[in-house]
Amino acid sequence: MNNTLLELENISYKYKNNLILNKVNLKINSGEKIALLGKSGSGKTTLISVLNGTIKPTQGVVKLFNRSFEELDRKQKCKITTIWQDLRLIEDLTAEQNVNCGLLAESNFYFALKNLLNISSFKKAHKYMQLCRLHSSIYDKKIRELSGGQKQRVAIARSLIQGSNILLADEPFNNLDPKLITTIKNLLLDNVDKNNKKNSPKTTLVALHRLDLLNDFDKVIGIRDGKIFFNIKTTNLKKIHLDKIY
Amino acid sequence: MNKLKFNYTSLSFLPILVCIPLGYQLITNIHFGGLKLFQEFLISAFNPKIDNEIIIIVINRLNETILIGFFSWLLSIIFGAIFGILSSNIFYKIFNIPNFFFIIIRVFLTIIRSIHEIIWGILLMQIYGINFSIGIIAICIPYIAVNSKVFAEQLETIKYESFESINQINAPKFSTLLTLIWNPIINTFKNFGLYRLECSIRSTVILGLFGIGGIGTSILLSFQTLNFRELWTYLWSLAILIILSGLIFKKIKFNNTNKILSIFFILVFFITILFSFSYFLYFIFNNNFENFNYVSSLFKSSSYLGLFDFLKLILETIILSLLSTGIAISLPPLLIGIFDNNTSIIFIKFFAFLLRLIPTPVILLTLLTFNNPSLSLAALTLGLHNAGITSKLLLTNLDSQDKRYYIAMKSLGISKKTSWLLGLFSQQAKSYLAYCAYRSDIIIRETAIVGVIGSVGLGWQLQESLSSFAFQEVTIVLIAYSSIAIVGELINGKIKNSLT
Numbered sequence: 001m002n003n004t005l006l007e008l009e010n011i012s013y014k015y016k017n018n019l020i021l022n023k024v025n026l027k028i029n030s031g032e033k034i035a036l037l038g039k040s041g042s043g044k045t046t047l048i049s050v051l052n053g054t055i056k057p058t059q060g061v062v063k064l065f066n067r068s069f070e071e072l073d074r075k076q077k078c079k080i081t082t083i084w085q086d087l088r089l090i091e092d093l094t095a096e097q098n099v100n101c102g103l104l105a106e107s108n109f110y111f112a113l114k115n116l117l118n119i120s121s122f123k124k125a126h127k128y129m130q131l132c133r134l135h136s137s138i139y140d141k142k143i144r145e146l147s148g149g150q151k152q153r154v155a156i157a158r159s160l161i162q163g164s165n166i167l168l169a170d171e172p173f174n175n176l177d178p179k180l181i182t183t184i185k186n187l188l189l190d191n192v193d194k195n196n197k198k199n200s201p202k203t204t205l206v207a208l209h210r211l212d213l214l215n216d217f218d219k220v221i222g223i224r225d226g227k228i229f230f231n232i233k234t235t236n237l238k239k240i241h242l243d244k245i246y
Numbered sequence: 247m248n249k250l251k252f253n254y255t256s257l258s259f260l261p262i263l264v265c266i267p268l269g270y271q272l273i274t275n276i277h278f279g280g281l282k283l284f285q286e287f288l289i290s291a292f293n294p295k296i297d298n299e300i301i302i303i304v305i306n307r308l309n310e311t312i313l314i315g316f317f318s319w320l321l322s323i324i325f326g327a328i329f330g331i332l333s334s335n336i337f338y339k340i341f342n343i344p345n346f347f348f349i350i351i352r353v354f355l356t357i358i359r360s361i362h363e364i365i366w367g368i369l370l371m372q373i374y375g376i377n378f379s380i381g382i383i384a385i386c387i388p389y390i391a392v393n394s395k396v397f398a399e400q401l402e403t404i405k406y407e408s409f410e411s412i413n414q415i416n417a418p419k420f421s422t423l424l425t426l427i428w429n430p431i432i433n434t435f436k437n438f439g440l441y442r443l444e445c446s447i448r449s450t451v452i453l454g455l456f457g458i459g460g461i462g463t464s465i466l467l468s469f470q471t472l473n474f475r476e477l478w479t480y481l482w483s484l485a486i487l488i489i490l491s492g493l494i495f496k497k498i499k500f501n502n503t504n505k506i507l508s509i510f511f512i513l514v515f516f517i518t519i520l521f522s523f524s525y526f527l528y529f530i531f532n533n534n535f536e537n538f539n540y541v542s543s544l545f546k547s548s549s550y551l552g553l554f555d556f557l558k559l560i561l562e563t564i565i566l567s568l569l570s571t572g573i574a575i576s577l578p579p580l581l582i583g584i585f586d587n588n589t590s591i592i593f594i595k596f597f598a599f600l601l602r603l604i605p606t607p608v609i610l611l612t613l614l615t616f617n618n619p620s621l622s623l624a625a626l627t628l629g630l631h632n633a634g635i636t637s638k639l640l641l642t643n644l645d646s647q648d649k650r651y652y653i654a655m656k657s658l659g660i661s662k663k664t665s666w667l668l669g670l671f672s673q674q675a676k677s678y679l680a681y682c683a684y685r686s687d688i689i690i691r692e693t694a695i696v697g698v699i700g701s702v703g704l705g706w707q708l709q710e711s712l713s714s715f716a717f718q719e720v721t722i723v724l725i726a727y728s729s730i731a732i733v734g735e736l737i738n739g740k741i742k743n744s745l746t
Contacts, residue, residue, distance in 0.1 A: 054410060054414055074418075078415070078416045088408060090411075090426070091405075091408075092433075101417075104421045107417075112421035115425070
């Protein structure tokens with residue numbers, strides 16, 4: 001049975017005459033936990049932006065559930081969630097309001113208004129913020145008042161609350177201390193939220209730099225100069241592979 | 247030979263050179279016929295009329311002014327925000343609407359904005375006669391366009407990354423829009439909206455001078471009967487109103503997270519829209535538009551305005567704007583720089599307050615008591631009024647500025663004036679010039695007010711054409727006015743962008 005969720009077919013992306021992605025082919029199957037390795041500027045962020053549909057490739061097709069991105073309706077596009085490297089939180093809103101933004105896709109206009117007016121108790125947001133080890137004292141703080149690590153976890157909570165099937169994360173462990181990295185990694189990969197399984201991403205692709213975190217991933221993809229150099233099981237990863245991309 | 251180099255500091259003082267031709271014309275035009283009247287006008291400021299009768303009139307007239315000012319402010323802020331959203335990039339990005347509509351709305355608002363509320367008021371009064379709602383509509387039309395520009399500018403500051411992150415969540419479009427614009431709209435209202443209430447009250451007063459009602463009408467009547475003591479009673483009561491409203495708004499702290507306050511604002515927002523819409527329907531169904539037929543027949547009237555005369559009027563309006571802007575830019579730093587001590591600053595602040603308080607037509611009429619009507623006199627009036635506004639901004643900014651450079655320079659033995667110029671003012675010069683660029687937009691529009699009274703430029707021609715029901719001429723003058731204002735706005739926009 002074909003269980004491919006996301007597929008890139010011969011994808012190239014040019015920006016100001018620079019070829020950022022060069023004929024990339026990639027299949028991501030349901031339930032896979034993939035680590036994306038590569039130097040800074042190798043094309044990791046661009047690849048993630050192509051996968052989530054933010055960037056339209058210059059050439060090639062992106063398919064989600066075997067349908068090209070253009071053919072998908074709003075609800076189908078909601079199956080992907082992204083944790084951005086630059087977090088992309090709304091600075092003027094509070095931590096809680098930002099996390100609630102993750103629920104906007106499945107809610108109506110009234111929920112958006114309630115969120116901005118802060119006229120409800122947002123238990124779901126609190127639950128995810130607690131999972132990300134965010135203390136209740138920061139719920140009402142504006143993003144600009146938070147530390148780097150707190151902002152990082154707000155962005156993670158906002159992505160997790162969406163309950164999407166596919167999670168794309170661009171260096172999500174930045175600004176986190178070692179203990180928190182373990183907690184967050186378990187959240188992203190291990191589906192800690194057993195009571196509410198539908199809200200845990202089943203398929204994950206994480207761009208990262210730290211090789212000591214690779215153990216829990218099924219596959220590793222190596223990218224350099226916009227080209228995929230290897231796409232192998234984590235257990236098969238050897239120094240020779242890493243030498244190709246670093 | 248050394249080349250002459252300009253910097254922001256010298257550019258702030260250079261426009262004072264306009265005083266040379268201006269002063270020459272003012273001196274040659276001086277007459278002493280009304281000097282006694284002018285003296286009486288000044289003395290009356292310290293001896294305003296106070297009795298039961300006038301207090302009742304003041305209360306009634308202020309009530310009218312507050313009502314017109316408040317309702318025009320409320321409507322213009324709410325509809326300004328709505329049009330601000332409709333003319334912002336973010337709206338078109340979220341709804342994937344072609345940029346064509348965005349350009350149409352922006353051009354439409356620019357044209358509406360380019361014509362001063364006085365002109366709207368005079369036109370509407372010609373068509374519908376004098377009534378309460380005409381005052382509100384006349385102020386609302388340009389104010390909505392001005393406010394929408396400010397709201398739109400704030401919405402342009404929304405980071406692309408924020409838009410991208412919410413867009414990527416694939417939320418319904420209205421939820422996305424609301425989430426992104428909520429805080430910029432609230433913050434603009436907090437920082438700018440309350441100041442606009444003061445502007446609305448000033449505009450109501452000026453419209454009153456043209457007969458719309460409120461304290462402005464009383465000011466005009468007392469001036470015409472040369473009852474200066476009564477005039478100053480009205481002016482001081484207006485001053486108290488402006489100071490009180492400023493104090494009240496300083497005390498009000500708007501908290502975005504205050505639930506009751508937020509719900510109250512949303513209710514006011516929707517009730518105002520509902521009320522405006524109902525009034526609009528009432529206006530449509532209760533008006534037989536006979537006046538429109540009358541006006542349309544007048545449009546067929548021929549114009550006697552010669553091309554040369556018309557071009558001369560346009561040139562006069564441009565020169566009037568430039569001279570006034572020159573005074574408004576240079577006079578405040580010059581006075582503050584020369585008289586840089588605590589007592590003088592208090593006097594400058596008081597004088598600036600009076601210049602802001604007294605409506606420009608009254609300043610002009612007062613100056614006419616000892617000077618013949620001329621372009622220079624109109625420019626001086628407009629320049630002085632706007633210098634009152636620019637000096638308030640400059641003094642506020644200088645007060646809040648870091649004074650370490652100034653203190654360091656003084657401790658080195660450098661003179662107080664040089665230390666002020668290089669250690670204090672030079673830090674402010676760039677932002678001050680940027681504000682003056684914005685102010686000159688307003689000065690161009692305000693030439694209509696002094697033009698109508700001071701027999702100068704297109705404003706005077708507009709009054710003449712309206713009085714003789716030559717609506718073809720009125721249309722030509724309005725197009726010319728609008729064109730000058732739009733070109734001025736474009737040039738000032740470029741200057742402002744290069745300074746910020």
